[in-house]
Amino acid sequence: MKVEYLLFNLVIIAGPVVSEFSRRIRHVSRWRLKLLVSGIVMIPYIIWDAIVADSHWWFNEAYTLDFRLLGLPIGEWLFFITVPFGCLLVWETLPHADSWLIQLKPLRYVRAVLYAALPVGVWVFSTGRQYTGLVIFCLGLVGLADTLLGVDLLLQPKTYLYLGIVSVLILVFNGYLTARPVVLYGEAYQIGYRVLTIPLEDFGYGFTLILFNTMLYERLRTTRYGE
DSSP states (O other): OTTHHHHHHHHHHHHHHHHTTSHHHHHHOOHHHHHHHHHHHHHHHHHHHHHHBTTTEEEOTTSSOSOEETTEEHHHHHHHHHHHHHHHHHHHHSOOGGGOSOOOGGGGGHHHHHHHHHHHHHHHHHTTOHHHHHHHHHHHHHHHHHHHHTOOGGGOHHHHHHHHHHHHHIIIIIHHHHHTTSEEEOGGGSOOOEETTEEHHHHHHHHHHHHHHHHHHHHHHHHHHOO
């Protein structure tokens, strides 16, 4: 069914949209800000996507509409809006970091480890595992963004609960896209390890996308609303 990827995005966004009518969710939700943030963050990801489509991965024409924008189906464009929007709703409803009784001291070293991922990513990219290298490099950029934006997301235990939930969502939704398969991959550009049908790199890709959205959301929310 050629509208399947489009319907996939509608299913993802349905829950968050319906939840906006809940008094509890509406109290904490900044849906306009979430859309703004996802629109900003999607720009480099769309560029990345458009450059590597038909090499690192491509889209099954059986499940995507024929219309393409920058070589990408409309479902792929919507992916960068619907997925972060839903994940940011999860982030909003988790307990605040200052309500956690245990602060994990080893978290102070997470950013230093991620900084080291920058040169490692460049090296892996140079070996031909380009998708793997790009993901590792972006994980390094996550550490850099957390420092530059001053949100200290990576120092909060809450973030790792959040990433655990995101991992489950990746298993469900990305698992569907890869098992169907709506998305197919060029094996030569990755290390070749999979969790079920999901390339290991997809987890890193998803984590970076969601963390960039969450960091920018926190930065702008603090700036605009002083929260």
